[in-house]
Amino acid sequence: xxxxxxxxxxxxxxxxxxxxxxxxxxxxxxxxxxxxxxxxxxxxxxxxxxxxxxxxxxxxxxxxxxxxxxxxxxxxxxxxxxxxxxxxxxxxxxxxxxxxxxxxxxxxxxxxxxxxxxxxxxxxxxxxxxxxxxxxxxxxxxxxxxxxxxxxxxxxxxxxxxxxxxxxxxxxxxxxxxxxxxxxxxxxxxxxxxxxxxxxxxxxxxxxxxxxxxxxxxxxxxxxxxxxxxxxxxxxxxxxxxxxxxxxxxxxxxxxxxxxxxxxxxxxxxxxxxxxxxxxxxxxxxxxxxxxxxxxxxxxxxxxxxxxxxxxxxxxxxxxxxxxxxxxxxxxxxxxxxxxxxxxxxxxxxxxxxxxxxxxxxxxxxxxxxxxxxxxxxxxxxxxxxxxxxxxxxxxxxxxxxxxxxxxxxxxxxxxxxxxxxxxxxxxxxxxxxxxxxxxxxxxx
Numbered sequence: 001x002x003x004x005x006x007x008x009x010x011x012x013x014x015x016x017x018x019x020x021x022x023x024x025x026x027x028x029x030x031x032x033x034x035x036x037x038x039x040x041x042x043x044x045x046x047x048x049x050x051x052x053x054x055x056x057x058x059x060x061x062x063x064x065x066x067x068x069x070x071x072x073x074x075x076x077x078x079x080x081x082x083x084x085x086x087x088x089x090x091x092x093x094x095x096x097x098x099x100x101x102x103x104x105x106x107x108x109x110x111x112x113x114x115x116x117x118x119x120x121x122x123x124x125x126x127x128x129x130x131x132x133x134x135x136x137x138x139x140x141x142x143x144x145x146x147x148x149x150x151x152x153x154x155x156x157x158x159x160x161x162x163x164x165x166x167x168x169x170x171x172x173x174x175x176x177x178x179x180x181x182x183x184x185x186x187x188x189x190x191x192x193x194x195x196x197x198x199x200x201x202x203x204x205x206x207x208x209x210x211x212x213x214x215x216x217x218x219x220x221x222x223x224x225x226x227x228x229x230x231x232x233x234x235x236x237x238x239x240x241x242x243x244x245x246x247x248x249x250x251x252x253x254x255x256x257x258x259x260x261x262x263x264x265x266x267x268x269x270x271x272x273x274x275x276x277x278x279x280x281x282x283x284x285x286x287x288x289x290x291x292x293x294x295x296x297x298x299x300x301x302x303x304x305x306x307x308x309x310x311x312x313x314x315x316x317x318x319x320x321x322x323x324x325x326x327x328x329x330x331x332x333x334x335x336x337x338x339x340x341x342x343x344x345x346x347x348x349x350x351x352x353x354x355x356x357x358x359x360x361x362x363x364x365x366x367x368x369x370x371x372x373x374x375x376x377x378x379x380x381x382x383x384x385x386x387x388x389x390x391x392x393x394x395x396x397x398x399x400x401x402x403x404x405x406x407x408x409x410x411x412x413x414x415x416x417x418x419x420x421x422x423x424x425x426x427x428x429x430x431x432x433x434x435x436x437x438x439x440x441x442x443x444x445x
Contacts, residue, residue: 004222007193009033010444012212012225014200014242015234016040017085018426019412019433021180021187023231026437028190032444035193035225036184037215040081042196044181048173050300053089056082056171071337071347076384077237077257083196084180085235087155087426091168091278092177093293094123094153095423097431105418106400109431117430122178126151126280130163134273134325135280135294141370142292147363148283152293155426161277166298168278195223203230203246203409210246210409229440231410233433236389239415240339243392248404251392255337255347256420257385259357262305263364264296264326264381265373266317272296272325279328284423289332290360291423296326305381325373329360332422335390347385357383387425389414402436412436 011027013020016038027034046052058069058079069077080086096118102109131139131151142149160176168177188194197218204211204226212226232239236255243251266272274296282293297305299321306317317324333356337347349357361380369375392398392415402410412433414425421428 002220002222004224007035007223007225009035009193009225009227011035011229011231011440012037012227013231013233014213015085015232015238015413016042016083016180016184016194016196017233017235017413017429018087018180018183019429020231020233021084021183022430022433023233023412023437024192025183025187025190026434026441028187028192030441032441033191033193034187035195035227036083036187037195037198037200037213037223037225038081038083039199040083040196042083042184042194047088047171048167049170053170056080056088071345071385073347075257075259075347076382077345077388078384078386079235079237079388083184083194087179088171089169090424090426091295092155093279093424094118094121094155094427095284096153097428105394107394107435109435113431113434117427117434121155121427121430122157123153123155123427124158125153126277127158130158130161130277131280132164132273132276134271135276137371138273138294138325138327138367139281141367144370145366147292147367149281150283151281152279154279163277164275166275166278166296169298169301198223200234200242203242205246205406205409209407229408229410229444231412231436232415233411233413236387236391236414237339237345239411239413240391241343243397243404243411244339246406246409248397248406250397252339254335254390254393255339255345255388256333256335256390256417257337257347258330258387258420258422259333259349259353259383260328260330260386261357261361261383262295262297262326262328262381263361263368263378264324265368265378266320267323267325267372268374270323270372272323274299274321274324282328288359289356289422291330292360292363293328294326295328296324325368325371327364327367329364330386330422331356331360332420335393335420339391387414387421389417389425390420391415394418401439402432410436410440
């Protein structure tokens with residue numbers, strides 16, 4: 001029989017995304033003992049390289065034309081493992097939480113928390129010197145069409161960043177992009193424990209109350225963490241799996257993913273927006289549930305996007321990266337999806353979803369043509385579900401305190417979204433973590 005390593009603490013967090021990192025930090029700074037359990041590694045090694053990206057992405061268990069996880073219907077779901085979660089490989093785009101949205105669903109997020117989170121996560125507007133000529137060309141075209149195109153906020157310390165770098169999605173070797181590692185490093189310095197490369201096997205639920213969790217590390221050692229407070233922060237998919245296994249059947253009964261896609265075209269001459277800063281400008285079209293931004297993926301990723309659009313046309317395009325102009329669109333979708341018992345995910349797009357996607361692509365096409373792209377060269381990539389969530393939604397699985405029907409068990413990640421945000425959620429998750437930490441520290445006092 002294998003030896004069990006027992007741990008006692010004030011709180012255990014399952015999952016090392018930005019929310020989990022902030023909760024661990026808040027408890028550690030308050031003098032409480034926090035344990036964070038993460039199946040990926042606690043490391044910044046190879047960040048900024050393709051190898052670092054591939055080592056953190058959850059790849060398919062067997063070879064496929066689509067290397068990352070996907071729905072049954074074929075939409076890709078890029079998931080990141082490692083302490084810091086999705087912030088390790090995100091573009092660093094910062095959108096402030098909408099207080100009226102959360103108030104409508106029963107949670108009052110204080111403005112001071114939003115301001116505090118924005119300051120701690122390096123939120124600032126993209127400076128002029130980081131907006132390349134291709135992005136400016138796209139902005140002029142959008143403004144000519146009457147669209148309120150403007151510089152976007154980013155989780156970037158631009159004093160450390162380099163103009164022209166397009167590798168935000170590879171991580172950041174310069175440390176210029178904020179990640180959850182900043183929070184967890186501070187938490188560890190204040191006494192928090194991180195069990196990395198350690199997979200949560202089950203939550204310890206007895207008589208309607210959660211008393212911790214059991215996990216197994218990469219060496220096969222068993223860890224049992226006994227606590228009065230347990231938080232699931234393992235992301236929209238990981239959290240739902242743990243909740244369902246703990247006896248909450250509603251978990252995973254819904255699913256939304258903010259479908260995201262690129263539209264690109266080619267200039268007959270001149271340089272596009274390749275090798276320019278990611279998502280430097282754009283706007284959120286709240287009325288139509290769409291976020292627009294200028295962005296062309298790094299060349300290797302772009303190559304696969306071109307292949308996905310048309311293998312036949314790939315040879316003629318592959319050497320035209322410098323002339324390519326790219327735009328990005330993200331849509332707030334409805335929750336018509338679910339996690340199945342075998343762990344796979346089904347996701348269908350409603351008529352409203354399809355109309356929003358059509359609208360977003362149509363606007364992108366018009367901007368590109370106005371910016372000088374040949375209309376015949378314009379193409380669209382497949383959709384990616386960039387922010388899987390709404391699998392343990394507020395008002396269904398968790399209450400306004402983010403507590404489940406199991407006493408002492410809470411959630412804090414994209415799973416609790418009552419509606420798909422349709423925008424990068426990292427800052428919102430951090431603010432929710434601050435909100436939840438305040439409630440739990442009062443309870444644990």
